[in-house]
Amino acid sequence: MITRLRAAALGAVAIALVGNAATASDLKPEEQIQTRQAGYKFMSWNMGKITAHLEGDYNQAQVEAAANAIAGIANSGMGALYGPGTDEDIGDVKTRVKPELFTNQQEVGEVAMAFIEAANNMAETAALGDKAEVKTAFGELGESCKACHKKFRKD
C-alpha cells in the first residue's frame, strides 16, 4: 500500500486541481458542498478516534483503520466538490469556504498536496504500528489540516 499511496498522491492532486468532469457535472452545487462537508466530517471523526487512542489505550488495528479511512477520503479527488457556484451559501446549505480558494490555485495545490502526503504518511506509519511515530505523523497531519483551514476556511 505504501508505494501505491505515494504514487496515488500525484494523481489525486491532479484530480483535486482539475476536478473530475464525470462527477462534478453530476452533483448540483449544494450537493457538492454537502458531499465535501460529509468527507470532512467523516475524517474528523476518525481524527478524534486516533486522538483517543494516542491519549489512552492504543489499538493498532483501529488506528490503522481510521488512518486508512482518512487517506482514502483525502485521495478521492475532493477538488471536484469545489465547482462553480459552491463558493457561497445556497439556501440552508452553508459553507465556510473563503473566496481565495477559488482564485489562488497555486496555494490551494500546495496545501492539498501537503494534506494528501500527510494523510498517506499517516496511513503508512499507522500500518507499522510504532505509537511514537504515529504520534508524530498524526501531528503533521493535523498541521496540514490547520494550514488549509487557516488560509481557506472562515472562522
Add this chain to the structure above:
Amino acid sequence: MITRLRAAALGAVAIALVGNAATASDLKPEEQIQTRQAGYKFMSWNMGKITAHLEGDYNQAQVEAAANAIAGIANSGMGALYGPGTDEDIGDVKTRVKPELFTNQQEVGEVAMAFIEAANNMAETAALGDKAEVKTAFGELGESCKACHKKFRKD
C-alpha cells in the same frame, strides 16, 4: 494492500459489532447519526463516480481512488455510530434506520461482513485495472449495499 484489507475485514467487523468505546462515548447520539450519514454520503458520491467511469471513459486511477475511499470508510468501524439513542430522529436530525438493526445482531453482522468484503474486493479489483472485473466487483458491492438497505433502512 490486498492481504491487509483481507486481514482488516475481520477486525473491522469486530469493531462494527462491539462498537468502539473510545469513540462512541465522545459523540452525542445526534452526532453519531450525522457522522454515519456523512460516511454513507461520501461513499455514495464515490459509487456514482465509479458508475460514471464504467458507463463512459474509464480512468483507472480515479476508479481506484474512489474504491479506496469506499473501502476505507467501510472498514472504519461504523458500528460505533449506532450507539444507544441513535435509533430514532433527534430533533432535526432524522434517521431512516429500522429498529431491527439494534435487535438483530446476527443479521447485522452478516450484512456488515458482506459489505466490508465486497468493498475490499472492489478496492483490490480496481487496483488490478480490468474494467470487466471491476464491473462485476462493483455490481457485487452495490448488491451488498442494497441488502442492508432492504433489511435495515426505511424507504
